[in-house]
Amino acid sequence: MAVVNMTEVLARQILKDPELLKLLPCHCDRCLDDVLAMALNHLPPRYAATDTGQLYVQVEYLRPQLRSDILRELAQAALWVSSHPHHQSVEGAGGDAPSAKGEGGSGA
Numbered sequence: 657m658a659v660v661n662m663t664e665v666l667a668r669q670i671l672k673d674p675e676l677l678k679l680l681p682c683h684c685d686r687c688l689d690d691v692l693a694m695a696l697n698h699l700p701p702r703y704a705a706t707d708t709g710q711l712y713v714q715v716e717y718l719r720p721q722l723r724s725d726i727l728r729e730l731a732q733a734a735l736w737v738s739s740h741p742h743h744q745s746v747e748g749a750g751g752d753a754p755s756a757k758g759e760g761g762s763g764a
């Protein structure tokens with residue numbers, strides 16, 4: 657048995673929705689994590705004790721009730737992150753190397 661936050665499980669699934677990703681110009685892990693964290697901060701957690709087999713049953717059961725709420729928060733978070741990305745357009749606010757994360761290809 658394990659305790660999982662069903663809100664987080666659903667949010668991670670909904671975060672892959674193409675309609676939602678349209679709102680976000682950058683789909684890197686950093687931006688997706690920002691969106692997920694921001695949305696989860698605005699949503700009540702729903703913990704469930706479950707084993708892995710039951711998890712998906714409960715997710716499907718809860719989906720219609722929670723999906724609209726989660727989608728709304730994710731959409732708002734995506735819009736915010738798209739206008740406040742952490743890894744670019746931070747002029748003089750810290751100077752994170754924009755390409756610190758290896759993207760492959762042009763590595764020397």
Ligand SMILES: [Zn+2]
Binds near residue numbers: 682683684687741743
């Ligand atoms: Zn990004």
